[in-house]
Amino acid sequence: MKRFREMLIVSALAAAALAAPGVAQARVDVSVNIGPPAPIYEPVPPPRPGWVWAPGYWDWNGHRHAWHHGYWQRERAGYRWEPHHWAHHGDRWVLERGRWNRG
Numbered sequence: 001m002k003r004f005r006e007m008l009i010v011s012a013l014a015a016a017a018l019a020a021p022g023v024a025q026a027r028v029d030v031s032v033n034i035g036p037p038a039p040i041y042e043p044v045p046p047p048r049p050g051w052v053w054a055p056g057y058w059d060w061n062g063h064r065h066a067w068h069h070g071y072w073q074r075e076r077a078g079y080r081w082e083p084h085h086w087a088h089h090g091d092r093w094v095l096e097r098g099r100w101n102r103g
Contacts, residue, residue, distance in 0.1 A: 030060045030095035036086045042070050050075050054098055057084035076100050 036058035044053055056070040073081070079100040087094050 031089075031092045032060055033092055034065070035088065035093050036065050040067055044070075045072075048072060052081045054081060055083050057098075058086065059084075060095060078102060 039058070040056060042056050044055070047053075051072045052075050054071050054073055057068055058065040059068050060066070068084075080103055082099055082101050084098040085096050087096050
């Protein structure tokens, strides 16, 4: 009986460790055969300490391009923000989502 209880405790601890939530990142690649429209001019607001401005960009909503306005996001020490942009690969346009790069 004691052995069974020990096995049950070990199993419960293992299940809890495996079920612990991690950092989730949803990243959906977009590849379409329609290039984005020209960027929409948005004035860049004055700098804010501890924040980085992410400029507006054209996203794809499943049917057409849709403009997303620029936004502030918290600065990450030791990283630099690479904005969203579209890249032309052969006959396709691929949305390279913005990301933080070390450096």
